[in-house]
Amino acid sequence: MSFDLILRNGRVIDPSQGLDRITDVAFAEGKVAAIGDSLDAGGAEVRDVGRRIVTPGLIDLHTHVYWGGTSLGIDAEEFARVSGVTTCIDTGSAGPGNFPGFRRHVIDPCQVRILAYLHVSFAGIYGFSSRVMVGEGHDIRLLAARDAVEVANANRDVVIGIKVRIGRTASGPAGITPLDVALQVADETGLPLMAHIDEPPPSYEAVVSRLRPGDVLTHCFRPFPNAPVDGNGEIKPEVLAARERGVLFDIGHGMGSFGWKTARAMLAKGFKPDTISSDVHALCIAGPAYDQVTTLSKFLALGMPLGEIIAASTVNAARALRRPELGSLKPGSVGDASILSVDEGTFPLQDVRGEVVNAERRIFARGVVVAGRWWHPV
Known part of the structure; x- marks a missing residue:
């Protein structure tokens, strides 16, 4: 041959x-x-x-690469070169109202693979910048269930799931309602769902309790409040029950969602993430997340074996995507x-609370x- x-x-x-x-x-x-x-x-x-x-080509399960279409988007190709990533999963930058532009102007011409979780909110994450912070889930009028089903079904080659963001910042007065709508869209399309969780309300426990086998909870090692562990470092029962029924736990580092204290507590109890992702976007690419290899390095510092770290950015991510052709050198x-x-050397690595x-x-x-x-x- x-x-x-x-x-x-x-x-x-x-x-x-x-x-x-x-x-x-x-x-x-x-x-x-x-x-x-x-x-x-x-x-x-x-x-x-x-x-x-x-x-195998690294898969970053949580990125925001709708450059020019949303204020948080970064350039996928430049990020891939620096981070060794060959597949970027954009997690809800675009919703059904602006996904066609994302596909035509970013996904299709990109030299690296971009797959997407489609946001259930009509315009995706449209108001996320250093000056403007509008949670797209605050206004339930923007929840576009029918449109999301249509766009997801028309783009099944690149849409691999449904995204929703829940928490005081993302959904505010709407609470957990956007998650209920997103779950209906995911069920109608037969796709997995990725749920973001930020500060309460609602609680981490309330969100994770609604997720189904194969769904992904991102920001799973958040610092307090809405951490997966209690004040004594014990893993919350709802978290253990979710893993038992097949919910997947993704790091999604970003600007606010990875704490050394939480990570130490979770790993001390033997609870390792299923996938490790950067949640890279315009507000964290200059720190504290930086890129995928920096995020992976933090788990090396936590004592996680190199092979398991690589699995969390290759074969495990491919399974979460239901794309067995990825994440392997078979x-x-x-x-x-x-x-x-x-x-080897001395490398300062910072979490989202400033601990180095x-x-x-x-x-x-x-x-x-x-x-x-x-x-x-x-």
């Missing part, structure tokens, strides 16, 4: 196959073609990655890969393969 590209001598870590060893990865016709030692190059482009880590999978390094941990190791992005082609250099 002839190959288009071979990554030579990488430490291939692919949790979908239980793989962690030095070997080669080959790509052909936009897909992973082979994994093996000393693969025959033939006429292929060969990149010796020098024992750097090669993973032959026949989508030909995306991320090249990473774990560097000086980590001894940090993950850096060193290269990206998209659709079987070298896209960004080591």
Whole structure:
């Protein structure tokens, strides 16, 4: 078999196959073609990655990349280059009223993959900036159930779920009502739902108790108030019950949703996130979230094994998306890969409350393969 590209001598870590060893990865016709030692190059482009880590293309399950269409949107391609991400999941930047523009002007021309949770609010997250903060769920007149079903069904190739934001900031006087509407849309379309939770009311417990198997609670390691643990560091019973029935827990770091204290308490009880995501947007890309590899590095500092961290941004994320062709380097999978390094030193990592941990190791992005082609250099 002839190959288009071979990554030579990488430490291939692919949790979908239980793989962690030095070997080669080959790509052909936009897909992973082979994994093996000393693969025959033939006429292929060969990149010796020098024992750097090669993973399936990283998936960031929570981003905001409707650049120019919403005030919180960032440029997906620039973010991907810096962060080693090959699939950005936009989580509700656009609703049914402005999704066509998002698709035409951002999703379709982008060199990296963008998939989306469609917001149940008509115009998505339309009033989120450093000067204006209008929760799109405050006015229930903006909840567009019929429109959301129509747009989701017309864009099933890129719409992978329904998004709703709940909390004092996001839904305000409407309380938990937007979640009830979003759940109806998710049920009607057969799609999973992602729920944002910010400060109470409503409570973390009330939101997570309504979620179904396969739904995602993002911002799952929030600091107080609306943390998943009580004042004694015990995990709330509703959180444990939700995991037991199959609700997925996503980090969604962002500008207000990751606390070292909460993370330590959750991991001490053996409660690890299903997926790790940055929630990168215009107000946190310069800190404290920065990007996906910075967010992943925080879990390295917390003592989470590297293989589990990579799984939380590859195969686990692909399962949450119901896209088994992603998040794996199995032959026949989508030909995306991320090249990473774990560097030693002293790296200050900050949470959303200002606590800084000086980590001894940090993950850096060193290269990206998209659709079987070298896209960004080591």
